[in-house]
Amino acid sequence: MSSRQAQCSCGQLKVTCQGDPVRVSVCHCLACQKRTGSPFGQQARWSAENVTFEGTSTAFVRTGDSGGTITYRFCPSCGSTVYYEIDKMPGLVAVPVGAFADPSFPGPIISVYEARKHAWVAVPETIEHMD
Incomplete structure (x- = not known):
């Protein structure tokens, strides 16, 4: 099974994800x-069972448009967000793709909140689109 590692800018906070993202x-x-x-x-x-964490994180909890909460985990030293959990999606861990620093990372399969998309941003026509 393949694995990918994401980390903050200073390298103190890391997550390792096993297998392909869901x-x-x-x-x-x-x-x-x-x-x-x-x-x-x-x-x-990823499924939470396929993610391991290393280092110290600080949490910020935000209430989304739907009323659910998102808990962002970021490095207390450099401030980079490395992972987060959405209460309405239990058992999953989200990782910002940029934290992998891997230009070969797979592209998106869905684009959401497109009503707020900047006019110059182009996303692939072949993926799912949601306003």
Whole structure:
């Protein structure tokens, strides 16, 4: 089984993910834009049983548009978000794709919150699209 490791900018906080992600997505919501400092966030999700954690994290809990909570885990030293959990998706761990620093990482299969997508951002036509 293949594994991938994501880490923060300083390397103190790491996650190792076994196997293929169950979903890779792009999110254009305003919260992801603020969290990433980018016009969108891209994340991959794994079953929690396939993810191991190393290092110390600090948590930030945000309430989403649907009323559910998202617990972001980030490095207390450099501030990089390395993983998060969504209460409405128990048993899954999401990892920002950029934390893998791997240009060969698989592309998204779905693009969400497209109503908030920047006009210049192009996503593949072949994936699922949601407003």
